[in-house]
Amino acid sequence: MQKPPAVxxxxxxxxxxxxxxxxSVPGAIRRLGPSQAQLEQMARAKLRERLDAITGRDRLSEALECAGAM
Incomplete structure (x- = not known):
């Protein structure tokens, strides 16, 4: 089953x-020994950070507003 395009x-x-x-850095990966899941989590976080910077999205403000703090 294919995932929807958004995913x-x-x-x-x-x-x-x-x-x-x-x-790019096979030696560092071997020495540090991160799991596939850890590498994916770090990549996802960095990609989200860059996309938010490009689009001007402020997730903290969104969360505060959603919580009623703003």
Whole structure:
């Protein structure tokens, strides 16, 4: 079963990022020994951070507003 495009694209991007990192710094990956899940989590966080910077999204303000603090 295929994932909807909204999910498949980010998953593919994360896979590409992790593959790039593993090929770029294989020694560091071996020494540090992160799991695939940890690498994906770090890639997802960095991608989200960059996309938010590009789009001007402020997740903290959104969360505070949602919680009624603003």
């Amino acid at each position: 498949a694209v980010p998953d593919r991007a994360i896979g590409e990022i992790v593959d790039y990192v593993c090929m």
